Amino acid sequence: MKIAVVGTGYVGLVTGTCFAETGNTVSCIDIDERKVNSLKNGKITIYEPGLEVIFERNLKQGRLSFTTDLKEGIEGAKIIFLALPTPPGEDGSADLKYVLKVADDLGPILKDYTVIVDKSTVPVGTAEKVHNAIAANAKVDFDVVSNPEFLREGVAVDDFMKPDRVVIGTKSEKAKKLMETLYAPLVRQGNPIIFMDEKSAELTKYAANSFLATKITFMNEIANMCELLGADVDAVRKGVGTDTRIGKRFLFAGIGYGGSCFPKDVQALAKSAEDVNYDFTILKSVMAVNENQKTKLIPKIKEYFNGDLSGKTIALWGLSFKPYTDDIREAPALYNIDMLTEAGATVKAYDPEAMDNVKNLIGDKITFCEDAYSCADGADALLIATEWPVFRTPDFEKLSVSLNNKVIFDGRNLYTLDEMKDLGFTYISIGRQIING
Ligand SMILES: NC(=O)c1ccc[n+]([C@@H]2O[C@H](COP(=O)([O-])OP(=O)(O)OC[C@H]3O[C@@H](n4cnc5c(N)ncnc54)[C@H](O)[C@@H]3O)[C@@H](O)[C@H]2O)c1
Numbered sequence: 001m002k003i004a005v006v007g008t009g010y011v012g013l014v015t016g017t018c019f020a021e022t023g024n025t026v027s028c029i030d031i032d033e034r035k036v037n038s039l040k041n042g043k044i045t046i047y048e049p050g051l052e053v054i055f056e057r058n059l060k061q062g063r064l065s066f067t068t069d070l071k072e073g074i075e076g077a078k079i080i081f082l083a084l085p086t087p088p089g090e091d092g093s094a095d096l097k098y099v100l101k102v103a104d105d106l107g108p109i110l111k112d113y114t115v116i117v118d119k120s121t122v123p124v125g126t127a128e129k130v131h132n133a134i135a136a137n138a139k140v141d142f143d144v145v146s147n148p149e150f151l152r153e154g155v156a157v158d159d160f161m162k163p164d165r166v167v168i169g170t171k172s173e174k175a176k177k178l179m180e181t182l183y184a185p186l187v188r189q190g191n192p193i194i195f196m197d198e199k200s201a202e203l204t205k206y207a208a209n210s211f212l213a214t215k216i217t218f219m220n221e222i223a224n225m226c227e228l229l230g231a232d233v234d235a236v237r238k239g240v241g242t243d244t245r246i247g248k249r250f251l252f253a254g255i256g257y258g259g260s261c262f263p264k265d266v267q268a269l270a271k272s273a274e275d276v277n278y279d280f281t282i283l284k285s286v287m288a289v290n291e292n293q294k295t296k297l298i299p300k301i302k303e304y305f306n307g308d309l310s311g312k313t314i315a316l317w318g319l320s321f322k323p324y325t326d327d328i329r330e331a332p333a334l335y336n337i338d339m340l341t342e343a344g345a346t347v348k349a350y351d352p353e354a355m356d357n358v359k360n361l362i363g364d365k366i367t368f369c370e371d372a373y374s375c376a377d378g379a380d381a382l383l384i385a386t387e388w389p390v391f392r393t394p395d396f397e398k399l400s401v402s403l404n405n406k407v408i409f410d411g412r413n414l415y416t417l418d419e420m421k422d423l424g425f426t427y428i429s430i431g432r433q434i435i436n437g
C-alpha cells in the first residue's frame with residue numbers, strides 16, 4: 001500500500017521507516033528543507049537505536065522517499081499520517097496550528113477516498129476539527145482517524161514494531177478495514193488493535209502519559225518521605241512493584257520526568273480539564289512536584305559547599321532527558337545547569353549523544369568533555385542526571401583520583417549504598433540514606 005507521513009520529526013521518521021519495513025511504499029513530507037535533503041541523501045536526522053539500519057535498507061530499496069512538496073508526497077497514498085508538532089501554547093493547551101494548517105492544505109489536493117490519521121498527540125475533539133478543515137475544500141470522500149502513538153524514545157523501533165496495543169479511533173468501517181490491513185504485520189503476535197470512537201482514542205493517549213507521569217511522581221514523593229523517615233526508596237520500589245496490580249515499571253525515583261511528551265501532555269490534559277470546568281487536582285500536584293524534583297539535588301550540593309558555589313566546578317554526567325537518545329527537550333540536566341551557573345559554579349559536562357544539541361542551545365555556557373573521566377578531572381563534585389550505561393560501572397579508583405573531593409550527587413540512584421561506603425565516597429542520592437565518606 002502507498003502511504004504518506006506528514007512531518008518527519010521523531011514520530012514521523014519512525015512511523016514512515018517502520019511502515020516501509022513492513023512492505024509499504026512510504027512518502028515522507030516535511031517543510032524543513034534541510035531535514036528532507038539530509039534524509040534524501042541517506043543521513044538520518046535523529047539518534048535512535050536500530051532505526052538507521054532499517055532506514056538505509058528501505059531508502060536503498062526505494063520504499064522510502066522524502067519531499068517538501070505535500071501534493072507530490074500524498075499522490076496515490078491511501079492513508080496519510082499527520083505526525084506534526086503539538087507544542088504547548090501560552091496557556092498550556094496543545095497548539096494545533098501545525099495540524100490544522102496541513103488539514104487546510106490537504107482539502108483541495110485529495111484526489112480519491114483517503115484516510116487521514118492523527119498520529120500527533122492531540123486534545124479531544126481534534127479529529128472533528130481536522131475533518132472540518134479538510135471538508136471545507138475537499139471534493140472527494142475521506143475519513144479522519146485518531147491513532148495515537150505510544151513509542152518511547154530510545155526503544156522506539158521495538159515499541160513501534162511490537163506494540164503492546166494499537167489504538168484506533170474511528171466510526172468508519174471503511175477506514176477501520178484499511179487501518180487493520182496496514183497494522184496486520186505489527187499485531188500478528190497477539191497484541192490487540194483496540195477500536196473505539198475518535199474522542200476516546202484522543203483521551204487514551206493523554207490518560208496513558210499522565211498516568212505514567214503520576215506513577216513516577218508518586219514514587220518521587222515516596223522517595224522524599226524515605227529521606228525524612230530513614231527508609232530506602234529502592235527497597236520500597238521492589239516491595240510494591242512485585243504486586244502485579246502495581247507492576248514493576250515506571251517506579252524509579254529520580255530527578256523528575258522530562259522529555260518532549262510527559263511535561264507537555266500532563267499540562268495539556270490539565271488545561272483540557274480547566275476548559276470544561278473540571279478541577280483535575282492530581283495533575284496539578286504532579287506538575288508542582290515534578291517542578292521541584294528536577295533540581296532537588298541543588299540545595300544539597302549547596303549545603304555540602306557551605307552555601308557557596310562560587311568558584312566551584314561541578315562535573316555533570318548526562319544531558320539527554322533519558323538514556324539512548326540525543327533528545328534534550330525538558331531534560332532535568334538543563335534545569336540543573338541553569339541553577340548551578342546562576343549560583344556561580346562552573347559546569348563541565350559529558351553525554352554520549354546529546355552534547356551537540358546542548359551546544360546548539362546554550363553555546364559555551366558550560367564546558368563539553370570527551371569522556372566521563374576528563375569531565376570529572378579537577379571537578380569539586382560529580383552530579384549524575386541521566387542513567388547512561390557508561391555511568392553505571394565506572395572505574396571508581398580513576399574517579400577518586402580525578403575528582404577534587406570524593407563526592408557524588410546521584411539523581412538516578414546508579415550505585416548501591418554499600419559500594420559507596422566501601423569506596424569511601426560521600427554519596428547523596430534520591431530517597432536513600434546519605435553516605436558520608
Ligand atoms: N517524540 C516522541 O517520543 C513522541 C511519541 C509519541 C507521540 N508524540 C507526539 O507526536 C507528535 C510529533 O512529535 P515529534 O517528537 O515527532 O515532533 P518533532 O518536532 O520532532 O517533528 C515534527 C516535524 O513536523 C514538521 N512540520 C511542521 N509543520 C509542517 C508542515 N506544515 N508540513 C510538513 N511538516 C511539518 C517539522 O519540521 C518537524 O520535522 C507530537 O504531537 C508529539 O506529542 C511524540
Ligand SMILES: O=c1ccn([C@@H]2O[C@H](COP(=O)(O)OP(=O)(O)O[C@H]3O[C@H](CO)[C@@H](O)[C@H](O)[C@H]3O)[C@@H](O)[C@H]2O)c(=O)[nH]1
Binds near residue numbers: 150151251257259261
Ligand atoms: O521509572 C521511571 C521511568 C521514567 N522516568 C522518566 O520519565 C521520563 C519519560 O520517560 P519515557 O516514558 O521512557 O520516555 P518518552 O520517550 O518520553 O516516552 C513517553 O512519552 C511518549 C510520547 O508521548 C509516549 O509515546 C511513551 O509511551 C511514553 O513512555 C524520562 O525523563 C525518564 O527519566 C522516571 O523518572 N522514572
